[in-house]
Amino acid sequence: MEEKRNGMNDERIDIIIGNLLRIAVAVSAVFVFAGAVIYLWRHGHQMPDYGVFSGVPKNLRGLREIMESAWRIRSVGIIQLGLLLLIFTPVARVAFSVIAFLLERDYMYVAFTLIVLTVLLLSVTGVII
Secondary structure (H helix, E strand, O other): OOOOOOOOOHHHHHHHHHHHHHHHHHHHHHHHHHHHHHHHHHHOOOOOOOOOOOOOOHHHOOHHHHHHHHHOOOHHHHHHHHHHHHHHHHHHHHHHHHHHHHHOOOHHHHHHHHHHHHHHHHHHHOOOO
């Protein structure tokens, strides 16, 4: 396979994307695991009330609140941050693909990938098209 002028070829891009996905999933797993350990350390002795379902607290539904909670070493905030990192892993992969296609000067795929990236970002942020 012919190597591009900037040293990027399909195999190298695949390796970079694979490493990006592995690292992002590992980092998110570390956050979720650390949050779970902290949660069990602080609340492991409490008996859960299975008769009442309580979802995510309202103060942990926004990115700013999640970051603030995680910064304050609150277990649920750390778990939420890990889950957000996991959700944004495919978004990061598509964003990197845009950059890779730009470096390869493959503008048709840049356009298609930007459309996919836009749809992903709109769906993650909750904006309806």
